[in-house]
Amino acid sequence: MKAEILTIGDELLRGEIIDSNSSFLSQRLLTLDIETRWHVTCADDRGDMAESFRRAAARSDVVLVSGGLGPTRDDLTMEVLAATFGRKLVLHEPSLETLRAFFARFGREMAAINEKQAWFPEGADVLVNPVGTAPGAMLEVQKESGGTVLFFCMPGVPRELYQMMDEQVLPRIAARCRVETWQRAALLRTFGIGESNLDEMLRDVALPPGVELGFRTQFPDNHVRPVARARSEAEAQANLETALRALRERLGALVYGEGEDTLETVTGRLLAARGATVAVAESCTGGMIGELLTAVPGSSAYFKGGVVAYWNDAKAQLLGVPEAVLAEHGAVSEPTVRAMAEGVRARFATDLGIATTGIAGPTGGSADKPVGLVYVALATAQGSQVRELRLAFDRERNRRLTAQIAIDWLRRHLLGAPLDLPRLGKVEKR
């Protein structure tokens, strides 16, 4: 079954609104294992709308239409849909009653133009809208190539569309579609390897038949998306699970999570499970690590706090970095970051302390200490370790990548996995 989504509205084509309806509708169709082949946006224009309806009828089996159901002159969906497929518009009395009742509830007289919302193409099945004035409609149309195509017209207002899709549209589609190919997909989230290296690393992994891999970059992470297609739901699910095991075995600790996981939620779960606490001393990341860790609800169970030590006197007074270390080695140095991690661990009396210092750019570098030179440290009861990084992005991404490396180090430490960053630039172990 081929699905197409058609969103209608000049405001979309002017870029005033980002179209989130298409994404929502596609996600909901996937729950019935129906893949969307096309998203099309056209203007509130009779010719363009008719062209879109005709093309969708020719190439798709289900067409979800969003927008153009309002009372104003530029709301043309029902009119053009009827005209395109040679139907008359007919008055739907129950909808007119509902409209009148809707306005009466607000103590208002219904304006004449609102009556338009009770007219539908002949033969349409009206879809009630309990949260707005515009009802939707299902219209079945003969395809020129034989068979039929189902049009579902829904309001463009997201909350009205969401409810109509789930309550009125999906059940009608499910009742009519005979599912032949089943699909199951998952998302494996990795950190610490580039997209092309990931692709190469997985080139010779044995996957069950019908399983394909997709790749997605979401800085600073890369994701692998196995999609399993099979003749039955159970077979698709089993093949997906087999693929996931093979991918995880190959990638090891590079995989930090699956689906909606973030690095900070996964790391937070590990901290909570082990009853471990952490504090952070941040220079170049400026508070980003704390912000990421505390974005997780319940993070107060393991995150005690941190010091953002941007100036040297803060590094000395609040973290206890010896003045002599700062004078001899400078703020961006291995001894300083080590003292910061150990200092913050001691001050906050935590199990773990992490620290960052570096030159994020775009200025502030020297021949000796160039932009992109970053140190990250981890302090534990067993002592502290430092990594030297040479990053080559802009300020924003240098900071983001540093924060991710620091949190990933926490995660790897809690898992007992070594910090291994061969693909992220020149990284030296101290």
Place this chain on the structure above:
Amino acid sequence: MKAEILTIGDELLRGEIIDSNSSFLSQRLLTLDIETRWHVTCADDRGDMAESFRRAAARSDVVLVSGGLGPTRDDLTMEVLAATFGRKLVLHEPSLETLRAFFARFGREMAAINEKQAWFPEGADVLVNPVGTAPGAMLEVQKESGGTVLFFCMPGVPRELYQMMDEQVLPRIAARCRVETWQRAALLRTFGIGESNLDEMLRDVALPPGVELGFRTQFPDNHVRPVARARSEAEAQANLETALRALRERLGALVYGEGEDTLETVTGRLLAARGATVAVAESCTGGMIGELLTAVPGSSAYFKGGVVAYWNDAKAQLLGVPEAVLAEHGAVSEPTVRAMAEGVRARFATDLGIATTGIAGPTGGSADKPVGLVYVALATAQGSQVRELRLAFDRERNRRLTAQIAIDWLRRHLLGAPLDLPRLGKVEKR
């Protein structure tokens, strides 16, 4: 001139990503007064891509293509574009050199599959990508109906696309199209007022002819977008400037900046201009204020550091909040946040200290101190002030809004403007 935008990617059709590129590209085309007629999204599929390219060539004059330029097997844009219009793929040596240099900067060997990104349809004009590995291309194709259509292929990664659109694509389009109506637009950024109140506040502002206002919400801010259309570039520009003066006069300190300004860059410029320094004590914002302030290059001139005091012992030991205050009033209270702001100002020896404490949610509230109760404090040489907020968003937005209020307070203090937050929920002055 008819424009069409084509975004390519299975992830868009699965609804995993909301397509914001189309909206951005349409907005940018409008700066040349070019209206977009179609947005189309298709899969990483040779047949569907070819169909999209052919249809766009038949009905449009400019086609902006986003996505499918990466190194992996599902990146097919150049290959299919060449095949669709009967071109060979040819190696572009300068792009290959740029790719090799890119990887060398990271101390990495270029993977063989990356070479693919240096092959382009014969006759294409290569568009450099200074922020990523995938160059773009402009290809001029003969229309069957006569004349030509211009294809511009850009990366799907938003920040790479943004830069390529502005630096490479728009100038090429402007050079080829004969502009009859000139358009100039600007963006006034406001914080502290809701979208509908903003609209009402501006309802009776006198604007020059041909100037229209648009509104855009970008949490936690709201923006006003005046657009001036006129018969000449100079007239459009003059009318835009008149409109901007009238809008700024009406909105006063609600406007924090224009165009690409952020609240933290504007506040940073004020701090630097006055030679003032600041430190932050964060509880519920967890480091976000420090992260925002230090995202600005050169922020080390005025930002000395901060303490993220998530646990009470950190509030006491690192910020000097008296144990008795914490015991009597609790961590989320007016006396605590005041002591935090004064404490951080004293510890870091800064001119200004700001502090936050609150219950961001989703749990942790009580009848007495519900989720959304937040205190923000500002300490100066003249003493300290506290604001009590009752926020009603989710955790993420409660935190973001708190950080923005704190930074805006800094900005208003530096400008000598009162902190006035009548539209952001119940705010009490202490």
